[in-house]
Amino acid sequence: MYKVVVVTGASSGIGLSHAIYLTSLGYTVLGTSRKAEKINLEALKEIYLRDHTKWKFLNKKKNQVKPVKSKIPKKIKTNLDTLLRKIKFYSMDVTDDISVKKAMSKIETDATKLNGRGIDVLINNAGLSYFHSAEFLSMEDWKNTFETNLFGMVRVVKAVLPKMRERRSGQIINTSTLGAFISIPFQAHYSASKVAIKTFTEGLRIELKEFNIKVSTILPSDINTNFNINMHGLSTDEGTTDKSNELKTMLENPPEPKSSPYYDAVKRTWKVIVQNLIVAPPPLTISKTVAKIIKAKKPKVNYKSGTFEQKFLTFLIRRVVTDEFVDWLLPKYFGM
Numbered sequence: 001m002y003k004v005v006v007v008t009g010a011s012s013g014i015g016l017s018h019a020i021y022l023t024s025l026g027y028t029v030l031g032t033s034r035k036a037e038k039i040n041l042e043a044l045k046e047i048y049l050r051d052h053t054k055w056k057f058l059n060k061k062k063n064q065v066k067p068v069k070s071k072i073p074k075k076i077k078t079n080l081d082t083l084l085r086k087i088k089f090y091s092m093d094v095t096d097d098i099s100v101k102k103a104m105s106k107i108e109t110d111a112t113k114l115n116g117r118g119i120d121v122l123i124n125n126a127g128l129s130y131f132h133s134a135e136f137l138s139m140e141d142w143k144n145t146f147e148t149n150l151f152g153m154v155r156v157v158k159a160v161l162p163k164m165r166e167r168r169s170g171q172i173i174n175t176s177t178l179g180a181f182i183s184i185p186f187q188a189h190y191s192a193s194k195v196a197i198k199t200f201t202e203g204l205r206i207e208l209k210e211f212n213i214k215v216s217t218i219l220p221s222d223i224n225t226n227f228n229i230n231m232h233g234l235s236t237d238e239g240t241t242d243k244s245n246e247l248k249t250m251l252e253n254p255p256e257p258k259s260s261p262y263y264d265a266v267k268r269t270w271k272v273i274v275q276n277l278i279v280a281p282p283p284l285t286i287s288k289t290v291a292k293i294i295k296a297k298k299p300k301v302n303y304k305s306g307t308f309e310q311k312f313l314t315f316l317i318r319r320v321v322t323d324e325f326v327d328w329l330l331p332k333y334f335g336m
């Protein structure tokens with residue numbers, strides 16, 4: 001009997017990796033994207049290969065990188081085209097009530113045809129961020145952050161629950177970030193939305209216990225995806241930056257306007273954020289944790305996943321040191 005997993009935001013980065021990895025483990029994956037009809041498997045392959053490359057800085061300025069090696073397991077690499085072809089994509093904009101209702105109803109019907117039950121696991125992964133000072137981020141962009149990251153997730157959960165509740169089985173995995181423990185400067189809107197996801201998940205987990213629906217949050221560290229490129233595009237209205245010289249272009253163009261009183265601080269923090277991401281672990285790290293959550297008999301509420309340093313930093317900050325120490329440490333960590 002097929003276990004059907006739905007992954008939102010499966011067209012890129014972590015969601016794409018979940019879709020490929022879970023397919024390689026034998027799950028049937030139904031993925032969503034705002035532009036499913038335009039999805040091109042070659043483009044997805046390119047994103048996946050780039051995200052799973054280990055990069056090394058070429059100079060002291062850390063504005064040039066070279067690929068060192070691929071981090072894709074052989075079993076996946078040799079079957080990548082086949083795995084990608086097995087993933088079925090559906091168009092869904094999580095910010096749009098009608099789009100979510102329509103897509104999730106079609107997905108539930110297709111899942112039932114496949115396994116005689118319906119959707120077994122929902123992985124809420126779609127998300128975005130801007131990079132601006134809290135003062136200069138427009139109210140519209142503040143709202144779009146919550147509309148996508150939190151309310152988008154709530155919409156999809158509301159659409160999937162009636163059938164899961166009826167069947168008294170199912171699992172929901174919501175994507176937050178370690179940035180829910182450490183608020184990231186110039187991404188305060190993002191961290192705020194991700195803290196809300198963590199709290200939302202904790203409440204949902206209690207509400208759904210009597211219906212035998214398992215609910216957890218995954219909290220990734222920095223992961224090397226196109227997240228920052230997409231964030232830069234959203235924050236500058238320029239679309240994606242020059243792909244041929246991605247790192248240099250990004251570093252030379254911090255997203256805050258030059259006229260902003262925050263410009264210098266944004267520039268320094270942006271540099272840390274961009275340089276950290278390019279050498280961060282690949283999305284597969286998070287997909288392996290997600291597979292562990294799906295297989296767990298009694299999944300925990302929160303799963304931190306990614307670099308040891310960042311997981312340790314969140315532990316230190318939230319469990320060990322004083323607020324005064326955090327006040328001293330974080331501006332240093334973010335290069336401010």
Ligand SMILES: NC(=O)c1ccc[n+]([C@@H]2O[C@H](COP(=O)([O-])OP(=O)(O)OC[C@H]3O[C@@H](n4cnc5c(N)ncnc54)[C@H](OP(=O)(O)O)[C@@H]3O)[C@@H](O)[C@H]2O)c1
Nearest residue numbers: 009011012013014033034093094126127177222223225227
């Ligand atoms: N990368 C990291 O360091 C990191 C760390 C912690 C947590 N995360 C979280 O992990 C998740 C995935 O991030 P990523 O790094 O893989 O980023 P990404 O490469 O930018 O992918 C974002 C995905 O979200 C989808 N999406 C965005 N807006 C949407 C909307 N309105 N409706 C439906 N889908 C939408 C995009 O799909 P379309 O554009 O095709 O619609 C895309 O597939 C996010 O929730 C992010 O907050 C990332």
